[in-house]
Amino acid sequence: MYCLARALNLIATNGTRFNVQKVAACGIHHTFAQQGSQSTARYEDKPEFPGSRSRYVHKLEFLDPDSQEGIPVYRVLNREGTIIDESQDPKLSRAIVEKMYHDMTLLNTMDRVLYESQRQGRISFYMTNYGEEGTHVGSAAALDSKDLIFGQYREAGVLMWRGYTLDQFMNQCYGNQNDLGKGRQMPVHYGSRDLNFVTISSPLATQMPQASGAAYALKLQQKGLVAICFFGEGAASEGDAHAALNFAAVLDCPIIFFCRNNGYAISTPTKDQYRGDGIAARGRGYGIPTVRVDGNDVFAVYNATKAARDICLTQNRPVLIEAMTYRIGHHSTSDDSSAYRSVDEVSYWDQQDNPITRLRHFMVLQKWWNDDAEQNWKMESRKMVMKAFAEAEGRKKPSPDSMFHDVYTDMHPSLKEQMQAMKKHVTEHKEHYPLEQYDKMT
Amino acid sequence: MALPSKTLSAACRQFSLLCRRFVGTTAVRSVHFSYVPDTPDPKHGSTTRMNLFQSITSALDVCLGKDPTAVIFGEDVAFGGVFRCTVGLRDKYGEARVFNSPLSEQGIVAFGIGMAIAGSTAIAEIQFADYIFPAFDQLRNEAAMFRYRTGNQFDCGRLTVRAPCMAVGHGALYHSQSVEAFFGHCPGLKVVIPRGPIQAKGLLLSCIRDENPCIFFEPKILYRAAIEEVPTGDYELPLSKASVLLEGSDVTLIGWGTQVHVLREVAAMAQDKLNVSCELIDLCTILPWDKDTVLASAAKTGRVLISHEAPVTMGFGAELAATIQSECFLNLEAPIERVCGYDTPFPHVFEPFYMPDKWRCLEAVKRLVNF
Numbered sequence: 001m002y003c004l005a006r007a008l009n010l011i012a013t014n015g016t017r018f019n020v021q022k023v024a025a026c027g028i029h030h031t032f033a034q035q036g037s038q039s040t041a042r043y044e045d046k047p048e049f050p051g052s053r054s055r056y057v058h059k060l061e062f063l064d065p066d067s068q069e070g071i072p073v074y075r076v077l078n079r080e081g082t083i084i085d086e087s088q089d090p091k092l093s094r095a096i097v098e099k100m101y102h103d104m105t106l107l108n109t110m111d112r113v114l115y116e117s118q119r120q121g122r123i124s125f126y127m128t129n130y131g132e133e134g135t136h137v138g139s140a141a142a143l144d145s146k147d148l149i150f151g152q153y154r155e156a157g158v159l160m161w162r163g164y165t166l167d168q169f170m171n172q173c174y175g176n177q178n179d180l181g182k183g184r185q186m187p188v189h190y191g192s193r194d195l196n197f198v199t200i201s202s203p204l205a206t207q208m209p210q211a212s213g214a215a216y217a218l219k220l221q222q223k224g225l226v227a228i229c230f231f232g233e234g235a236a237s238e239g240d241a242h243a244a245l246n247f248a249a250v251l252d253c254p255i256i257f258f259c260r261n262n263g264y265a266i267s268t269p270t271k272d273q274y275r276g277d278g279i280a281a282r283g284r285g286y287g288i289p290t291v292r293v294d295g296n297d298v299f300a301v302y303n304a305t306k307a308a309r310d311i312c313l314t315q316n317r318p319v320l321i322e323a324m325t326y327r328i329g330h331h332s333t334s335d336d337s338s339a340y341r342s343v344d345e346v347s348y349w350d351q352q353d354n355p356i357t358r359l360r361h362f363m364v365l366q367k368w369w370n371d372d373a374e375q376n377w378k379m380e381s382r383k384m385v386m387k388a389f390a391e392a393e394g395r396k397k398p399s400p401d402s403m404f405h406d407v408y409t410d411m412h413p414s415l416k417e418q419m420q421a422m423k424k425h426v427t428e429h430k431e432h433y434p435l436e437q438y439d440k441m442t
Numbered sequence: 443m444a445l446p447s448k449t450l451s452a453a454c455r456q457f458s459l460l461c462r463r464f465v466g467t468t469a470v471r472s473v474h475f476s477y478v479p480d481t482p483d484p485k486h487g488s489t490t491r492m493n494l495f496q497s498i499t500s501a502l503d504v505c506l507g508k509d510p511t512a513v514i515f516g517e518d519v520a521f522g523g524v525f526r527c528t529v530g531l532r533d534k535y536g537e538a539r540v541f542n543s544p545l546s547e548q549g550i551v552a553f554g555i556g557m558a559i560a561g562s563t564a565i566a567e568i569q570f571a572d573y574i575f576p577a578f579d580q581l582r583n584e585a586a587m588f589r590y591r592t593g594n595q596f597d598c599g600r601l602t603v604r605a606p607c608m609a610v611g612h613g614a615l616y617h618s619q620s621v622e623a624f625f626g627h628c629p630g631l632k633v634v635i636p637r638g639p640i641q642a643k644g645l646l647l648s649c650i651r652d653e654n655p656c657i658f659f660e661p662k663i664l665y666r667a668a669i670e671e672v673p674t675g676d677y678e679l680p681l682s683k684a685s686v687l688l689e690g691s692d693v694t695l696i697g698w699g700t701q702v703h704v705l706r707e708v709a710a711m712a713q714d715k716l717n718v719s720c721e722l723i724d725l726c727t728i729l730p731w732d733k734d735t736v737l738a739s740a741a742k743t744g745r746v747l748i749s750h751e752a753p754v755t756m757g758f759g760a761e762l763a764a765t766i767q768s769e770c771f772l773n774l775e776a777p778i779e780r781v782c783g784y785d786t787p788f789p790h791v792f793e794p795f796y797m798p799d800k801w802r803c804l805e806a807v808k809r810l811v812n813f
Contacts, residue, residue, distance in 0.1 A: 124611075124612035124790075125612060175790050175791035183789070183790055183791035183792065184614065184615065184787070184789045184790055184791075184792075185614050185615060185790055186612070186613070186614040186615075186616075186617070186790055189614075201615075201616065202572070202614075202615065202616035202617065203572070203573060203575075203616060204545060204573075234544075234545040235545060237544035237545040237546045237549070238545060238546050238547075238576065239546060239548050239549070239576060240576070265517070265518075265545050266517070266518045266524060267518045267520070267521045267524075267542075268517060268518055268520075268542045268544075268545065272520070272541075272542040272543075272544070273544050273545065274544065334524070335524070339521055339522065340521040397791045398791070400792055400795040402792075403784075403786055403789040403792040403795065403796065404784070404786055407785070407786050407787070414755075414785070415784075415785055415786070418754075418784045418785060419784075422784065422795060425801070425802060425805060426795060429801050429805075432799075432801050433794055433795065434794060438791075
């Protein structure tokens with residue numbers, strides 16, 4: 001078949017896209033007999049297998065990833081808050097930087113209050129964002145507010161940047177009558193149609209190929225928007241992660257895959273999760289432009305996300321960002337991480353390489369921030385959080401019969417019967433049900 | 443040896459504290475049933491006090507100690523597992539035999555099938571039954587059919603998949619599911635659900651040693667709530683054999699896992715409030731299930747209540763009801779009752795209304811006797 005390959009090669013070198021169907025339709029097969037006696041030597045200098053874009057070698061050599069240097073980590077700010085290379089200064093206004101800092105610290109305060117409230121049995125579950133605030137705010141700030149976000153579950157700062165209010169966070173965690181999710185999901189499963197943030201679901205990585213599909217739809221609709229998909233380095237082991245990256249690459253989807261590599265999937269350290277050079281190393285395999293950034297450097301995250309968005313829209317292709325960070329908190333309130341990592345390890349990250357501290361250093365150097373401002377903001381933000389918390393706690397939960405809604409667009413007769421039976425039973429035996437905590441049944 | 447009730451209530455208090463620490467149960471909620479411990483069979487030897495997760499660990503310990511080919515793996519298994527079922531096993535048996543897997547359920551099950559094909563005893567953990575579905579293809583199309591499709595040349599009978607299941611008080615959509623019915627539709631698999639520590643250890647050892655692939659669902663609310671005197675040595679309990687926990691003459695109550703304990707309270711309430719005598723059956727094995735025990739009871743009482751947490755439509759209760767009406771038609775005094783989860787996803791703050799609790803079950807008993 002070398003003559004077919006030759007013909008394909010000619011077409012390819014003539015600048016036409018490699019297209020087997022086109023070649024077959026042109027009847028190139030007919031040349032086989034006429035050219036069969038020619039030397040093959042001139043066609044061996046380049047592999048002509050479908051899709052091939054390399055050369056032949058004549059010594060056996062395995063590609064050994066261990067012998068290659070790791071992918072570098074892009075950084076703008078050093079730990080003292082100084083911009084290392086002026087050309088990389090995102091030149092954000094004071095107002096934007098202050099919003100970044102306010103959101104990162106407000107998130108931190110909210111986390112402390114809600115974590116503690118779970119410990120007191122006031123909400124059933126919580127997950128903190130400690131240590132990853134820079135990945136949230138840096139990425140969110142670089143997006144268009146209409147870009148569609150698919151989160152995993154530890155991206156509360158992204159929502160906060162978009163304008164999800166403290167009330168909304170608290171209402172969801174309490175599952176009360178004002179919860180946009182109507183009390184159906186566990187705490188931290190936020191979502192907002194208005195803010196283009198698709199509601200969180202607990203299963204891992206399921207959102208990833210969905211995000212690829214959404215990005216493809218955005219491309220078809222020519223809205224000039226991208227999808228962004230957050231996921232952890234653990235979720236990247238799921239089969240869905242492979243499907244997501246491959247679909248997006250093959251179908252030229254304008255999507256930013258944003259990996260928060262925080263070192264742990266619950267207790268599982270990265271060394272038990274992958275053998276290669278992190279998640280970024282996979283980008284090349286899928287044919288996806290990739291960058292690894294210091295996730296504790298909010299400006300590096302911002303620059304990377306902004307540039308990734310440009311690539312998505314100008315080149316119509318996905319981009320992979322691996323943001324290196326550290327999960328300072330336990331996985332969730334169900335977890336006690338002292339069982340699998342040392343207190344010293346955690347406090348190193350908390351005290352030596354904290355994204356909030358780094359941004360504060362930068363602001364102090366700019367004379368945009370000082371101890372007084374810090375003190376005032378701490379008090380003000382705590383007050384805001386406590387106010388929202390108290391209000392959410394005081395609200396009733398949605399009516400019990402509302403659990404039957406939204407299974408389908410319309411409630412089919414058999415489900416309606418079940419709803420009526422529930423209402424009848426609960427009404428007749430109301431002494432056994434906590435009806436006083438809920439809105440009245442309809 | 444049955445625990446004195448004082449000890450049990452202390453254990454329940456401890457459970458509530460531990461839950462807050464590890465599983466996140468809130469102090470404001472309490473378990474929706476009273477746990478009545480099983481009594482160990484004296485022929486299984488000396489016993490020690492264990493909760494359900496400790497009895498699982500004990501079974502795994504017995505297995506790893508006796509079977510040099512046995513391995514345990516899954517997400518977060520190495521440090522002891524998120525429900526503490528594998529605590530200490532890595533230190534005792536080494537990291538080659540007790541190890542973390544990457545985060546991929548389909549990978550975990552398929553890896554286990556492969557190990558089993560190659561002659562190892564593979565014990566795989568899926569962190570929550572709700573997350574088993576990426577592995578559905580491997581379980582349904584591969585594990586269940588391996589022996590059949592290879593003309594019995596190859597099989598993965600040495601595979602056992604463990605997964606926590608059922609409601610826990612605050613688990614919502616994705617930490618509460620009862621998924622047994624999906625696998626009840628897969629000939630070739632065995633599906634087993636224990637009701638407590640003694641049962642769990644004996645049934646798990648049977649599953650591990652059974653020559654067919656088994657799925658072992660562990661009711662997660664019982665991990666700490668259920669405490670019994672469990673035989674410390676090696677013993678097995680038969681698969682596909684239901685337990686008659688209470689003998690009665692008027693109504694047969696059938697459940698499995700956590701719901702067995704709800705139904706035990708229903709039986710007591712029916713006796714006290716209605717003077718109705720209930721026979722309580724724990725199905726124990728979902729697939730293949732023990733028809734003889736169920737049908738004998740249904741024929742005797744003529745009234746049957748089946749109860750499970752999974753949604754009523756296409757729940758495994760439907761299979762039981764269909765078989766009972768077919769085999770015991772002339773014995774039935776009333777239509778078979780099913781008290782189950784509603785046909786909605788498992789909702790978070792509505793769990794008290796969603797559950798097939800004792801009050802709903804008692805109403806069904808009234809309907810059965812008043813028909």
